[in-house]
Amino acid sequence: MTDLLLTWGCSYLLHSSLLIAGLWAAERAGWLARLATGTQEMLWRLALLGGLVSATLSLLPAPAATPADVARPAAVLRAAPPAPKDVAPAIVETPATAPPSAQLGALPLMAPLAPRAHDLAVGSAAVWLLGALLMLAGLARQWAGLRRAVRRLPVLSDPRWRSFAVQLAAAQGLPLPELRSARPGWASPLLAPGRVLCLPAWCLDLPDDEARAVLGHELAHLRRRDPAWRLLAAVMNALLWPQLLNRVALRRLDLLAELACDAAAAAPSGQRLALAQSLLRCAEALKAGGMGHGPALACGAASEGSPLSTRVRRLLKGDENAPRERRGVRWGLVAVILVAMAAMPAVVISHTDAGALLERLGVGDLSISTGGGSHIVSRYPGGSFTVHLDGQVTFNDAEDDVQTLAGTLTVRERESDVTREMTLTSSGDGRIQRDYRVGKQPQPLDDAGRQWWTKTAARLAEQLTDPLVRAKRLFGRGGLDAVLADLERARDDFPRRQRIEALVRLGQPLPPAAQDRAIAVAAGIGGGFERRQALQALAELTLAEPQQLAWLKAAAGIDSDFERREALGALAPKLLDSPAVLAAWTDVLGRMGSDFERRTAIAAQVDATSHPAALAAALQAADRIQGDFEKREALSAVAKRLQGDETELVAAYARATAGISGDFERREALAQLLDRPKLGAAGLERVLNSAENMGGGFERLQVLLRVAERLGELRPVDAALVDHVRRAGRSLGDFERGQIERALDSLG
Template sequence: MTDALLTWLCSYLLHSSLLIAGLWAAERAGLLGRLGMRTQEALWRLALLGGLVSACLPLLPTLPAGAPPADTARPRLAAPAPVLVASARPAVVGVPAAASLSPSARLGGLPITARIAPQAHDAALGFVALWLAGALLMLAGLMLQWAWLRRAVGRLPELADPRWQRLAARLAATMRVPLPALRHARAGWASPLLAPGRALCLPAWCLDLPDDEARAVLGHELAHLRRHDPAWRLLAAAVAALLWPQLLNRLALRRLALLAELACDAAAAAPAGQRLALAQSLLRCAEALRTQGGRAGPALACGAAGSGSPLLARVRRLLRPEADEAAPRERRALRWGLLAAMLAVLVALPAVVVSRTDARELLERFNLGDVAEPGFFSAGTRIVSRYPGGSFSVMLDGQVGFNEAEDDVQTLSGRLVVRERGGGQTREMSLKSTADGRIERDYRVGRVSRPMDEAAHRWWGQAVRRMSEQLTDPLVRARKLFAKGGMPAVLADLEAAQDDYPRRQRIEAVLKLGEPLDAATLERLIALAQRVGGSFERREALSAIARLPLADAQQLAWLQAAAGIDGDFDRRETLGALAPRLSMAPAVVEAWQQALGRISGDFDLRSTIETQVAATPEPALLRGALQAADKLQGDFDKREALDAVARQLHGDEAELVQAYARVAAGIHGDFDKREALIALLDRATLPAAGLEQVIAAAEGMDAGFDRLQVLLRVAGKLAELPAAGAGLTERLRRAGRGLGEFERGQLETALDRLG
């Protein structure tokens, strides 16, 4: 039952989304504006209700007629099960960090201590329960609202005004609709409205309207009655409540409400002279809404100013005499052709369905068939490695131990399934422990059991070695290998790793051994880290290596490996790991600049510069940082990078000060340029040449206030340089040209203090 409900709901969501979104796209493209309002309304009603019908069609042949036969196939998934995201590294599911092996654990032992995600059926059941609970609550609220409205309207006093009674009777006879009961509207209902029970409620401001406007108001509300809008509105509200997960229904309801109001406006304005009267009544209604602070009326009632009704737009439409003549009137054949096409879409949509057929075939097309296996979402370890053209997966419930050669399973408690897809076929080995300690094996090619031949034994040996690599704690493995063959054996095992994740883990395990590493070993580790393709894995591997003392040649290789990382964030984090130990050798600094140049994002580039100059504020490094800062596009990031450099300057580095001023001059915004130049003036004791460079950079500022602040700060610095002479003073005066009178006065006052 859960499967059927979930299938139906998913199909409905898909169908209704296609219908409503497609109609909305046609409207945005201007295609619906060429059609008449009746045709537009019919299309929107089909879009609102069509998904409900089309989702039911596929279920009609499968309605249960009795108990299923005994040999009925196993239940099939109602919707695609949750899918693991493909990754270049093995995705270990359900083994938290706390459950990792201790160093004393034996090779191949893997305790299973954590449960993972609930079963897919439980998730589906929860989703269906949530939908049904929400639908029941919303339907109950809708029924209470409807009952309250009928009761509230029934208690309203009747409108016994003879004039209104006479106008209503004549208009109802003309429009051939039953005469509604006229009632006084409740306080706060600012719009005339047609309520359930065929009651026409009129607010107080309507009672004194002249006859022509009164007929317009009555004509609009009686048009709602003739069109059966109260019934349509109740049906639409019930659909929206029952199928609340479909948010696009709100769009359809707004469009239908607007089209209903426009249609009733057209009907009320049809008699001669009524167009202006209806427009005036709508303006009065808008004024009542504004002055009285009331709302238009209950959502389930049909009013002249209902929910989503753009009153001013409707008034403009009524005041255009050519509106009726310009209104599109498509041919009847076109109208029925469009409706027939919409119905054909409804009939065809059941072919696009979240069906109740087996999801395995669909998942296997995307190489995700493992998630459809029984027990995939039970407690245990799940490892999935994906590579171009295939995948390797392990599902283990229990503990497993391997033989010395690591080409076969020696001990098993529980169940183990190993599967590999590639080369157009699927190989699978299922192992299950028995009560007497034996291991039952089932080897399959595709879904057919086969005896183990030479090719099967060869595949199984390779699969066990790969499984052992993935299931064994890397540090335990490294220690065992080191005890057998020393560091060469550990490095050989590292080179044999086929995936990024185990390769990174083994690099970290080598460093955790605590053994001294010579230069050749470090260079070999860096070369192996460079072979890691995944950005995250390479970042973690290089960050671990960066904690070791590296010679200049090793740092060059390390920086080359870091430069090859894809992704600004990972490259930034990697370079930050080496920042405290970066060598100031020219070749190393140049390699650092090259790696920095590979970062394209302003934030990551600026953050890397800040980290490095704070860690090693050497002139060579600051020079490279300024060159990198010049490539920043955003003014804020460039200013922040310059501020980090300024904190490390003393002021007597003529070349650095000149480079700083040149980069600051390239900032477009005057505020950020001002802050960058002031940062240099505040944090460095600049000589006369440096002050002149700051003045030159300030001259390019357009805003008078910002330029004045920099020039005043330079004037303050000149007071500390009595030997600067009149040359810089006159230079300041020239830089102040173009300032406003008030700003020039401030600058002259500061210069006068210099004598």
């Protein structure tokens, strides 16, 4: 769900940015200025809302594919369902329904969403949703406050204004708005929720023609339903707050709305100059009183984002100078934006990570499933390979032809300028009809076609066969060497990882030489997620020191801290405590840039094993962590595995705490060590050495009082340690030193 939400959000940001930025560029180039105000408004609204539509369309299930459209982009990567253990042939069944995921252009995904990318997705989606909730809450509060403020305004009883309002509302077929006197801080006439027209004090003395112009402008807002649109725009802006370009579109729409209402109010004879004069009076009121336009959720005659000077110039030009265009031009432009909205669902930001992006855009044979059937999609420089299977298929033992087929299988391959296509259709009597084409023309299956099909069938069998079923078949034919050779032949990360997992699940003993070959293949996997999965599978084996060293070297080459940490967690229970292995393990941790991932890996390792050598390596790795909190957490994980009488480990632990700059974090780390049951005088001395460098008086006092408490457990009491406690607290205040003395006096 989180991935779907983030995919939709990223796609919306991309689509809306393209639409709004494109229209903005057209405006900057002067093209929009040649269009009528209504046309411009329609285009900006389409640009504002188009990203919502296109991003949603991109996530809708794709229609069932047919042999004519198998080259279309596939939707979501799925591993083929595992076949029963007693079935030898490869069987691929069409899933009932599988909603498509998003894709980057026409390129399918090469791997599931990496957990580290998933963590980023969760965080980004959470920030987006939290920001939207906060902004919606603020908007609701603003709306409620505006409603309360308007209800408290005094009703306007001026008979002249009420007479004008009745006449103009009746002429336009609108309900009569309620007239109220605006608050002192509102300089512009405005429409508030509930069709309430608020008039500032300066308006009440306007001449009749200017009063009618002001009322005509506000009633035009009502006729256009601008208050509802402004509220909708505010809600949309709150929900989609990461899209900053929405503000550009909304400012343009505010200005266009004001221009449209100006044109409506100025339509009666003689009203154009009157409306311009009223706008100038409004500008003078804004400048003289230092007042604001009014609430953002209300529609005002001079709202923010609608420059008065632009509107006055437009009014003074007259209708004859207003831009117009032919109706065909208007609808042609609308059609262009609609076509862009329809095409944009093919361009979607999906769950890819930057490190593997080029690889994902390159080559790869992929098993893919959608609601329309099972697919294989491969793209490479100069060619492509696509498959659509609707039903189920088995291959012969030689894997050079289809043995049985229920349904339809279509294969198309393009190499340079030559496109070959084979369509296999099952008949009711078990026979398979074959339709072979070169280009679009049917051809008899000649020698070249048979050679192509033999190679293609082997490729299909390799891709569509469940990896474990394939491994068992190969093992039955040629033993472990056949399985390893097939593993080494895999060209892409995904099948390599799948075949390594199948090799481990075979349950056959793997000699060191076989383990070396499998680890070498895993080390050649470029994608961090796939390499981690492969190494996790290999970690289930019993690896000797040379194999663990090779395994750790492969883990060090993973390009993601999260994936490294997850891989190390799989090896943790079996990690050898030899110096070489622990040095290699420390090197993998040293390649992590994230303190959180390093600390989590250390905690997982010490939870899995309590060998003194492993704990010493963990302390060495923890000492390199930069963040105080993460270092303290890593040290605490080690402390829980100590008894307190491990002299060298306690000394290393105390030295590591000295590297914590925050007094609270250091105190917490030392407290963990002081809780060890067998901590003796030597350990207390180490704690005091670390506590002496603490700057915070309160934190240092807590450590010293805890040391004094532990001193009471030693018999006889060590006088040198008592003096050390006093020295460590010498720079504290009188009150703190008094507490220390009382604690020491209790020792007797």
